[in-house]
Amino acid sequence: MKLLLWHWGRRGGGPMYTYEMARALSTLPSLQVHLSLSRQSELLKESQELGLPGWPVDTYTGPMDALRASLRLPRLRRKFSAYLDRERFDWVCCTMTHLWNPFMLKGVRQSGARYLLVLHDARHHPGERYPLLGRMLKSEVNRADLVVTLSEYVRSQAIETFKLQPANVCVIPHGPFFYGRPRTPASAPPAKMPMRLLFFGRILPYKGLDLLVEAMRLLKRDFPEVKLIVAGQGNLGEGNRKALAELGAKVVNRWLASEEVSAIIAEGDLLVAPYTSASQSGVLPLAYAHALPVVATEVGGLREQVLPGVTGLLSGPPDPASLARTIARVISDPALYARLSAGASEYAAQSIAWPGLARQLASAMEQTGKRMSSPHRLRPVPA
Secondary structure: OEEEEEEOOOOOHHHHHHHHHHHHHOOOOOOEEEEEEEOOOOOHHHHHOOOOOEOOEOOOOOHHHHHHHHHHHHHHHHHHHHHHHHHOOOEEEEOOOOOOHHHHHHHHHHOOOEEEEEEOOOOOOOOOOOHHHHHHHHHHHOOOOEEEEOOHHHHHHHHHHHOOOHHHEEEOOOOOOOOOOOOOOOOOOOOOOOOEEEEEOOEOHHHOHHHHHHHHHHHHHHOOOOEEEEEOOEOOOHHHHHHHHHOOOEEEOOOOOHHHHHHHHHHOOEEEEOOOOOOOOOHHHHHHHOOOOEEEOOOOOHHHHOOEOOOEEEOOOOOHHHHHHHHHHHHHOHHHHHHHHHHHHHHHHOOOOHHHHHHHHHHHHHHHHHHOOOOOOOOOOOO
């Protein structure tokens, strides 16, 4: 089976997901894997070192450059279509949607390839409203022959939102990102320093930083030595900025390059995900790969990613008091921490390891191909 992995994003989870999946898929003897990536991707060098054939493209480096680059879309579409016609792929798999995808999908269909979309989010998060992007995503989803989601939560949303046939939407969990060498599982909480809580990732309203700040104030009453690290790009808000300073938190409020991530993760002892809404999170598998247990609110796909008592604890619905109590359980129980740390590391290495996820993806394409005599759109569920 000849497969093109396609992602033209520049940074963040998309390039890393594509790299890890490409590396795992390339080991399967039943597949011939090609890559189409942006030359502006922060992981272009690492991806090219996999030695896979590919078709890189120039995209853009920022909003203003994107406007200028869009003038090249007609020519790029012709070149992409010619590449697809020449290579005659069985499947084109988009690992994460991109602003330019809708302009390229006609060429995918005309080449005779089936189209697989890895759908990370089926709906906008609370506070986000992008009507045009929503319509573009709907068009892309309904042109796909197979949709893969990263959680059952998003699968249900996708079926309802886009009126898809359930048989053509499958779940393959999010794998762990390895930014550098994962550390060995901790056997106990740090003995010579205070417990360090880590909030990591893009800072957006639904990530619940406000909630964590309030939980930290409660924790400080019984655990005055506990430390907080907040690392990621986004608007902290003046209130949070002042509160974090009062709490003595370490704040790294900027985009972190891929080579910086491992060092930041190594500074933490416990990842806290106080989200008020979630599809799923790539940060949780990242923590597991570095033997960090997780305390998360019980929302969306986080319910599926945290195995209570094995990889972490769920604190219940978003609430500062319940979040503080759950974190306190981990801080005050060294045996629990050690068990969760070991469980997180094992879960990353076994249950959600990339070789297994790659085999699931290959199997999903094979089974879908057998059901279809020719490529076609996903049929809407009758009203």
